[in-house]
Amino acid sequence: MTHRQLFFDVCNLKHPQQIPFAPDVTDWYLGQHRNPGESLKYGPGVYIPDDDPIKLERGIGIPDKFYGLSLMDLYKKYNWGMHAHIRDWYEEYYSDGVTYDEQIAKDTKTVTFTTSKGVLRRTYRLAADGSWCSVDYMLDDVEQMEILFEVLKATHFRLRDDNIQRVIKAIGEQGQADIVVNRSPFGKLLHEHLGFENTTYFLYDDEDAYRQYEKIQTAKDMELIELACQSSCSLVLICDHADSTLFSPEWYEKYCIPFYQAAGDKLRKAGKMISTHVDGNLKSLLPLMKDTGFDVLDGCTPAPMFNYEPEELANSLGENMVAFVGVPSALFCDGTPVEALYSYADRIIKAFGGRAILNVGDILPANGSIENVIALGEYIHRYNAKVRGK
Numbered sequence: 001m002t003h004r005q006l007f008f009d010v011c012n013l014k015h016p017q018q019i020p021f022a023p024d025v026t027d028w029y030l031g032q033h034r035n036p037g038e039s040l041k042y043g044p045g046v047y048i049p050d051d052d053p054i055k056l057e058r059g060i061g062i063p064d065k066f067y068g069l070s071l072m073d074l075y076k077k078y079n080w081g082m083h084a085h086i087r088d089w090y091e092e093y094y095s096d097g098v099t100y101d102e103q104i105a106k107d108t109k110t111v112t113f114t115t116s117k118g119v120l121r122r123t124y125r126l127a128a129d130g131s132w133c134s135v136d137y138m139l140d141d142v143e144q145m146e147i148l149f150e151v152l153k154a155t156h157f158r159l160r161d162d163n164i165q166r167v168i169k170a171i172g173e174q175g176q177a178d179i180v181v182n183r184s185p186f187g188k189l190l191h192e193h194l195g196f197e198n199t200t201y202f203l204y205d206d207e208d209a210y211r212q213y214e215k216i217q218t219a220k221d222m223e224l225i226e227l228a229c230q231s232s233c234s235l236v237l238i239c240d241h242a243d244s245t246l247f248s249p250e251w252y253e254k255y256c257i258p259f260y261q262a263a264g265d266k267l268r269k270a271g272k273m274i275s276t277h278v279d280g281n282l283k284s285l286l287p288l289m290k291d292t293g294f295d296v297l298d299g300c301t302p303a304p305m306f307n308y309e310p311e312e313l314a315n316s317l318g319e320n321m322v323a324f325v326g327v328p329s330a331l332f333c334d335g336t337p338v339e340a341l342y343s344y345a346d347r348i349i350k351a352f353g354g355r356a357i358l359n360v361g362d363i364l365p366a367n368g369s370i371e372n373v374i375a376l377g378e379y380i381h382r383y384n385a386k387v388r389g390k
Helices: 003-011 026-032 071-078 142-154 161-174 185-193 195-205 207-230 249-269 286-291 310-316 338-352 370-389
Strands: 082-086 090-094 099-105 108-115 118-126 132-134 155-159 175-181 235-238 273-277 296-300 322-328 356-361
Touching (some): 003 175, 003 356, 071 161, 142 155, 155 207, 185 195, 235 249, 322 338
Parallel strands (some): 175 235, 235 273
Antiparallel strands (some): 099 108
16 A cells, blocks of 8 residues: 555545554755755755755755755655645736735845835844744734735735646655645734734734624635635645633634635535644643534644643544644654654554554654654554554
């Protein structure tokens, strides 16, 4: 059975005895090929083409045994399943005089929207790991909401299905990919537009104004959902990075789940499966997961990194849900013996009973032990060989 077939057997609730193993090692791979002070060439979890010259860059000191290997070479060498996130599956363009500009000067990136009603600007700084981290939000306060509405009105989407097909063809039977829809309307408000503090005041000061924002942002987001329905990819990821330190159960239920359900209804009618990325503290949100309408929970990372156990997550799933569940990546960074990693994997396998894709939760960082990932993969291969031999 191929990695792709095994993944979809899990998603289609066939409860296979074999366990998919699909670790995300893109951050580790990019980190090894990167020099200090350089920005990352790719985002986490994406497919890196075989012909990209990054594989020939020495960076901070890629071990000789991995030098010259593409990311896919690595997955084939150790027989891992690949799961990639496709972010460039659509293009944005603007009308009605709205313009978008992006400028990079040394370690600072600034993005600017200019409209007839004013200017919105957001600033990012280059972090030590090479990623761009925001240092502010798109709106200074709710008084700028009308400018945002002007931007949304002028924003349009164009499907790039060629990018989807290129990645899926390149991965082949080694795995699969999803297309990423960036955040629900409420998630955008928290993470991008206002931030936690101003969102809190906004909700408590004038919920009618929030509902106006929600209506306008939802209409625009549903245009992107419709585009996803037209795509050739069978798995659509709505990426809120839900975490109970930002999303209280009340907020999650009241402001997020209705969007998930509405988007899910459209996507499911188009024959798609719906996924969400949840790589945070979920304990207080777990009772709500069965109501979200998602088919797949992605990025799940239990204790000691976050505040729940694998068994708690397994018990919270709706009857038609499956999950990517990782042996926490912190355990690949702190010298934890491989035997303890095997034991953790056994817990996941037992708890989920054929409804889990095992990985490294959520992603192996640049300072993680790739050798221990290899060892865990071999352990899963031995487990699957025993199952096949029954």
